[in-house]
Amino acid sequence: MKDFANQASWDRVLRVLMGVVLLFLGWGGAVSGVWGEVFKYLGFVPLLTGLLGFCPIYYVLKIRTKQA
Amino acid sequence: MADPLQKVLSNPKPVIVDLWAPWCTPCKMMAPAFERVGKQYQGQVDVVKINADEHPEVLRELKVMGIPTMVGFSGGKEVARRVGMQPEAEIAAFFESVLTGIPAEKGLSAFTRLLRLASGLAVAAIGWFSAQSWILMVIGGIVMFSAVYDRCPVYKAISGRIKEMLKG
Numbered sequence: 001m002k003d004f005a006n007q008a009s010w011d012r013v014l015r016v017l018m019g020v021v022l023l024f025l026g027w028g029g030a031v032s033g034v035w036g037e038v039f040k041y042l043g044f045v046p047l048l049t050g051l052l053g054f055c056p057i058y059y060v061l062k063i064r065t066k067q068a
Numbered sequence: 069m070a071d072p073l074q075k076v077l078s079n080p081k082p083v084i085v086d087l088w089a090p091w092c093t094p095c096k097m098m099a100p101a102f103e104r105v106g107k108q109y110q111g112q113v114d115v116v117k118i119n120a121d122e123h124p125e126v127l128r129e130l131k132v133m134g135i136p137t138m139v140g141f142s143g144g145k146e147v148a149r150r151v152g153m154q155p156e157a158e159i160a161a162f163f164e165s166v167l168t169g170i171p172a173e174k175g176l177s178a179f180t181r182l183l184r185l186a187s188g189l190a191v192a193a194i195g196w197f198s199a200q201s202w203i204l205m206v207i208g209g210i211v212m213f214s215a216v217y218d219r220c221p222v223y224k225a226i227s228g229r230i231k232e233m234l235k236g
Contacts, residue, residue: 009179013183020187023204024198027194027195027199028198028199029199047191050187051183051211053180
């Protein structure tokens with residue numbers, strides 16, 4: 001099976017942390033208004049890409065932080 | 069009755085021994101997937117199915133404690149072993165590892181499990197304490213489950229059945 005994962009461990013941890021922080025800010029109400037609404041959903045993007053270890057933008061730009 | 073293991077040990081080609089029994093339900097559930105994978109590797113990897121009831125001496129010799137068990141041999145030496153019911157992808161990975169001699173990467177790494185558990189817990193906690201949102205709690209629960217799904221016997225049984233149904 002082809003290995004689609006293109007993120008190193010540190011990259012994944014960073015994304016997951018960023019996702020959790022954004023979700024906390026958005027859903028917890030620390031940030032309100034338009035940004036609060038944006039964070040509520042934007043947080044899922046780094047969380048998901050970090051959990052999967054695959055970033056579509058990296059894939060398009062042919063970037064890899066994971067060592068082959 | 070002749071010892072079927074002798075043939076395996078004298079075979080220079082990679083061989084996979086599948087230990088099964090007629091009363092073993094997981095063996096029966098795994099059998100169609102095992103046969104499909106076996107056909108894919110026909111000519112490259114020989115397959116020997118051994119009925120554990122008829123050949124208890126093989127179980128003793130290989131120190132097999134339970135069935136289904138797949139034991140991979142290469143050049144007459146044991147190179148890999150997998151115990152318990154396996155999904156088709158795992159069976160294929162096992163065949164590949166016996167053929168190439170490269171150990172199959174088994175399931176999720178400890179790092180991935182930890183990452184999923186921690187982030188799932190964090191999302192569920194945000195849902196519980198900050199947002200009182202059941203959606204976040206469900207998402208957190210799903211993420212946490214994804215860390216251990218391959219160890220869940222209920223999931224194994226259900227996913228195996230669904231795959232069989234889809235393949236007709």
